[in-house]
Amino acid sequence: MAYLQLDNIQKSFGDAHIIKGVNLEIDKGEFIVFVGPSGCGKSTLLRLIAGLEPITSGKLMLDGKDITHIPSGKRDLAMVFQSYALYPHMSVYDNMSFALKLANVAKDVIKTKVDHAAKTLNLTQYLTRTPKELSGGQRQRVAIGRAIVRAPKVFLFDEPLSNLDAALRGNTRVEIHKLHRALGATSIYVTHDQVEAMTLADRVVVLRDGLIEQVGTPMELYDRPANQFVAQFIGMPSMNMVDARAIPSFSAQTGGRLPGDGFLGVRPEGLRVHRDHDAGTPGKVELIEALGADTLIHVEVGGVPLVARQNERTELQAGDAVSVELDPSVLHFFNREGRTLAA
Numbered sequence: 001m002a003y004l005q006l007d008n009i010q011k012s013f014g015d016a017h018i019i020k021g022v023n024l025e026i027d028k029g030e031f032i033v034f035v036g037p038s039g040c041g042k043s044t045l046l047r048l049i050a051g052l053e054p055i056t057s058g059k060l061m062l063d064g065k066d067i068t069h070i071p072s073g074k075r076d077l078a079m080v081f082q083s084y085a086l087y088p089h090m091s092v093y094d095n096m097s098f099a100l101k102l103a104n105v106a107k108d109v110i111k112t113k114v115d116h117a118a119k120t121l122n123l124t125q126y127l128t129r130t131p132k133e134l135s136g137g138q139r140q141r142v143a144i145g146r147a148i149v150r151a152p153k154v155f156l157f158d159e160p161l162s163n164l165d166a167a168l169r170g171n172t173r174v175e176i177h178k179l180h181r182a183l184g185a186t187s188i189y190v191t192h193d194q195v196e197a198m199t200l201a202d203r204v205v206v207l208r209d210g211l212i213e214q215v216g217t218p219m220e221l222y223d224r225p226a227n228q229f230v231a232q233f234i235g236m237p238s239m240n241m242v243d244a245r246a247i248p249s250f251s252a253q254t255g256g257r258l259p260g261d262g263f264l265g266v267r268p269e270g271l272r273v274h275r276d277h278d279a280g281t282p283g284k285v286e287l288i289e290a291l292g293a294d295t296l297i298h299v300e301v302g303g304v305p306l307v308a309r310q311n312e313r314t315e316l317q318a319g320d321a322v323s324v325e326l327d328p329s330v331l332h333f334f335n336r337e338g339r340t341l342a343a
């Protein structure tokens, strides 16, 4: 049986039906990431699991126990928010030990736990500081430390790194990854960040409009998206999506696998852009984005804007006439309704 089980979870705020029936089974020790467009219900779902909002209908089971109507404080879950929500006048040590103090845990036990968490999170030298004397990344580590000392059954993270700048975000992401390896704690993590989702998750849950679109390992979602929505949501830049009728020479290369009213999907790395006109379909360069290691080449083919990604630098410039080739081994086919067809 799953460690955490969501059984047809629904949530309405008044007339607004926000979570429309979510079924999900999470194993002990799994790191689950929720992604989806803004407003799709990620935070709401997390808050329902945390017990911060009552569940309208459905059942929530944790470790064999029905917790659907158990108050938040008794669920044995810890939540880490985007806003660190630390007590500003308390030291790092006091912030981290607060919940244990409330629970009347013995002082020496508290000290052992806080010291251990501080060591794991590289916070030992900051224990006597107050939050305002810390950087954003350090504050977020204190918030995580506060969750760790409680040794909850499940960690819930709602975009914990989105207040941090890019470099700090990257570092803290790596720390969270290592921390998960060390603690093996069951975690649910909401993010808008593709890299966080791809690197941290054992499994990613793609949500849309209060429902799950697909659940799978990051690479399953990348390689075998169930539909157009997931195909275009996972991966940056998005998968190119071409109407079967728009570029006949592309459709001709699919060996009849693409229905006449369907869509052809090809990731940016599945397109090659050449200067010579012999191979491929004629197009025009619209824009070059040199990212350092990668180069994005925006081209227009038969009126369709496409993005190609290559590892090499390019001499091409906006306005250049080019030819565009498909890698036939990495194509995706969708029917008119957007469902994936067997490749």
Ligand SMILES: Nc1ncnc2c1ncn2[C@@H]1O[C@H](COP(=O)(O)OP(=O)(O)OP(=O)(O)O)[C@@H](O)[C@H]1O
Pocket (backbone or CB within 6 Å): 013, 016, 018, 036, 037, 038, 039, 040, 041, 042, 043, 044, 045
């Ligand atoms: N307390 C509330 N009362 C009424 N509507 C709410 C309430 N909380 C959330 N909603 C609505 O539920 C929907 C989902 O909100 P939620 O915060 O879960 O989205 P999200 O996926 O976390 O988005 P974001 O990525 O922007 O954080 C939104 O339309 C929001 O307006």
Ligand SMILES: [Mg+2]
Pocket (backbone or CB within 6 Å): 042, 043, 044
């Ligand atoms: Mg949210």
